[in-house]
Amino acid sequence: MAKIGFVGLGNMGGPMASNLLSAGHELKVFDIVPELVDKCEQQGATPVAGAKETVKDVDVFISMLPASVHVESLYVGEEGILIEIDPRTLVIDCSTIAPSSAKKVSEAAAEKGIVMLDAPVSGGVGGAVGGTLTFIVGGSDAGLKEARPILANMGKNIFHAGGPGAGQVAKICNNMLLSVLMTGTAEALQLGVDNGLDPAVLSEIMRKSSGGNWALEAYNPYPGVMDGVPAGNNYEGGFLVDLMIKDLGLAMEAALQTGAATPMGSLARNLYIAHRGNGFGRKDFSSIQKMFLEKTN
Amino acid sequence: MAKIGFVGLGNMGGPMASNLLSAGHELKVFDIVPELVDKCEQQGATPVAGAKETVKDVDVFISMLPASVHVESLYVGEEGILIEIDPRTLVIDCSTIAPSSAKKVSEAAAEKGIVMLDAPVSGGVGGAVGGTLTFIVGGSDAGLKEARPILANMGKNIFHAGGPGAGQVAKICNNMLLSVLMTGTAEALQLGVDNGLDPAVLSEIMRKSSGGNWALEAYNPYPGVMDGVPAGNNYEGGFLVDLMIKDLGLAMEAALQTGAATPMGSLARNLYIAHRGNGFGRKDFSSIQKMFLEKTN
């Protein structure tokens, strides 16, 4: 079992830390919200006074924070912890942030001889709780080899996307594509329904045909077609529109930096912003179906 | 074995008729291009002098024509053949046409007591030759039940989308979604590559994640990632950009008629038209990847 430092105990980080504790690891934990620390302590973690204390005498350090600014601040800001970390510690950042931020922090770590991985996750709160997250990892083979048993306590799929920052790039590419699939599926279903088709029949036909995609396979956005998905529960839970917009913003930033054209992803982002403007920010992203359902002919 | 009339012996209809002959059916055939009729005759079909002759004394009549105008003209035009068809004949139109045209012709057939199915196909020339087409069928259960053994000689998947015209609706919904998947996949792959990822690694990650879709599964648009697809053969063959634009046009027509919003499909259509304008009309539709590859930063 390993000694692990963990910073960021929110909706995602909390259950991830919990799964590490269940697997028998020793955890030193910190979060700026005391209640989150308390909850983790009750599960067996050792609370410490600040981020800097979490890196003392640990084998692995893991962070799970909301955005680039928090990650940069934690590691390389004026009070950055990289300076405190023993170079033998394996550092894993599970936050979803800009690839450029991930590279910046990884490079700063490398300068101090620290092996660092960017390992953003997909699977949402459900995956974090159930220990079924997918990790998309950027960094060295050696680092990932060392990280695998730890990551396996929190998730079931681990992909190696490439060098430092590659995990972030792969995640935002995937989520940009996901936003396009979902929006495209929603409008295709509605076009069919408007022209007299049964959405379940059409879904099944497209799922088995060249329109087949993850939304039709596992996350149908049309109410009543699939059980156990947000569409069947008034779009509660799941992957929030607000978070999809965050990820699409990261994709757009990356596209701006390389001069890439992303017409479909750009349009999806703009549609999701309009959708959020209608009050759907805290609903699942498959609720984009409502943008098409609510038309008046 | 059945007696079958068949009109339209082009790239698709020719091999379909051929497969019916191989299965032991008797065919009366017609096409306005004599060479196509000759070729079919050599395979055992009986050439007749015109469309009207193909419907005499047959159990089943099949048409495979380029567009709505041809289908309407064949069946209900001034010289329309519906008037010639024995009501006991099962009529199957395999053309991809506007749902409104399909309904119009089906209704005219029904008025004469004729059972008619719209049964557009997917699978392209390869599927037609190999007898592995997918049929997406609109019409009555009874009609489809009767048609199944015949269709099974030409294809391997048969979907029942609903009543008259529903086959056309389902096909254009699927193909609109397909255009969105393909374009979205192409831009996501390029965004990843521009940011340093290996397209094969990124493809594999997204295929197994929430970005998974048919393009990543079976038809990767990025050169060098997948064997045996048009991307590996300079985008030759496959499903032509010109045909995708035709199908997107049918989807847009249907959307206009019902007042549906199809933002992603509309954008895909406009991108495909710009792509055609660059000389890609006769290339496979996965060549949309080139729109993103050829950028200059």
Add this chain to the structure above:
Amino acid sequence: MAKIGFVGLGNMGGPMASNLLSAGHELKVFDIVPELVDKCEQQGATPVAGAKETVKDVDVFISMLPASVHVESLYVGEEGILIEIDPRTLVIDCSTIAPSSAKKVSEAAAEKGIVMLDAPVSGGVGGAVGGTLTFIVGGSDAGLKEARPILANMGKNIFHAGGPGAGQVAKICNNMLLSVLMTGTAEALQLGVDNGLDPAVLSEIMRKSSGGNWALEAYNPYPGVMDGVPAGNNYEGGFLVDLMIKDLGLAMEAALQTGAATPMGSLARNLYIAHRGNGFGRKDFSSIQKMFLEKTN
């Protein structure tokens, strides 16, 4: 003064007929809504029993109907009036319809030796009442020369766009561009405001710069910037979102027929449909500003 037959006495046609009466012309009028006929009779028009009676013994015949289907039905349907019209009668259709419908009807008229103009208007109900409409005319020079004095009683600008149907084409091109200008102006204003600018100051800068356009000049969509426009009156009145969507549908139809790419116009149409879905169908089209105003950051 002329003897004029007039069919279609709604929001637009009613005041147009009224202005013709005020100018001293004799009118025979018909509408399927008796109240509209009564109102016109009170202003001096002669009500007749049906459309066919309006064309008897007149110099000019004018129609103002909602859509292509009504115009085709009036002129060339089973009970079409073309057969009743004296070839010396000048026929002017002021409806906004599909160019293909306008051409079809004009050709049918020409076959009977009748000179027909398509003369769709812009300027809305206000322009109809005030006699300040703009006519965009398709048809022969000779026809337009004869029509000018009549049109001048109802409007102040008369443009000759070309041959039969050209008036319709020019109008839908203009209105498609207008939808793009308005949406683009709304989002540019909001981008500025979100970044700290005063919308009036930004409007004035862009108006005098290369962003200058009719929306900034005469119809600013941002509340509080301009007096006497719908933005200052909760987007009441003006040119309804529903009507803009109708015109964009005609533009999309024309684009489909010629295979044209209209990426900006297509996007504008889809945004307007989503906007209508939010309950703005009966508001002025500059209310698209609300799609951008209501965002939550």
Add this chain to the structure above:
Amino acid sequence: MAKIGFVGLGNMGGPMASNLLSAGHELKVFDIVPELVDKCEQQGATPVAGAKETVKDVDVFISMLPASVHVESLYVGEEGILIEIDPRTLVIDCSTIAPSSAKKVSEAAAEKGIVMLDAPVSGGVGGAVGGTLTFIVGGSDAGLKEARPILANMGKNIFHAGGPGAGQVAKICNNMLLSVLMTGTAEALQLGVDNGLDPAVLSEIMRKSSGGNWALEAYNPYPGVMDGVPAGNNYEGGFLVDLMIKDLGLAMEAALQTGAATPMGSLARNLYIAHRGNGFGRKDFSSIQKMFLEKTN
């Protein structure tokens, strides 16, 4: 007459400096390209050894650089010149950069008691040479009052957009709108031409109607319609596609930072990138017309 320091003597900065010399000002100039300095020296400027020397003993300091990174590096980088500038010097940055960069530099200047304006220009090389640029200025009233006589030597229109950074915001809003107007105008003209209209006639109708905008007024993109514009000269000269893409990138950055939706501007950016991919990066931005002209039906 004033003593002026000037850094950045390229296509824009060179002629701007030249006009200041012609107006009788004394200039100390620097550029990293010696030839550009030489050229300016021949016109009467005093070359100095580096940027830091240009700020010694001057009343006004002006910079004209390609991008945010250069401006930040000049003023606040490790060798930043703000530390060298006498607080009585008026500082004017005429570069087009990110509003966030402009604010950052202005704030750093303010901390040292220096009055700084952001004053990006429009009007291109022609405007720079002819002294007819438009300045869109952010900063204090007092600063702008002092700057006016100097700016008037280089341009003819001066707009005050607001506080620090507002000049940049207003410019990118304007140019984003411009890209939308131009693209929308190009596709509307092509839709008309495809449907049989004369582009000059249609341009004139829309110019006088609600489709009226700067492109139709002064910069018609359709070849042969207007004299003296890039469309009449194979789209040579003018405002390069590469530069429009740069400005659209700044607009997208600003939109990402505030969470704004910019669907039309995003689409225009993506279309311009595809257009650049076809080899049009060094052509005038009205060449987007070619994207629509080159279609094959």
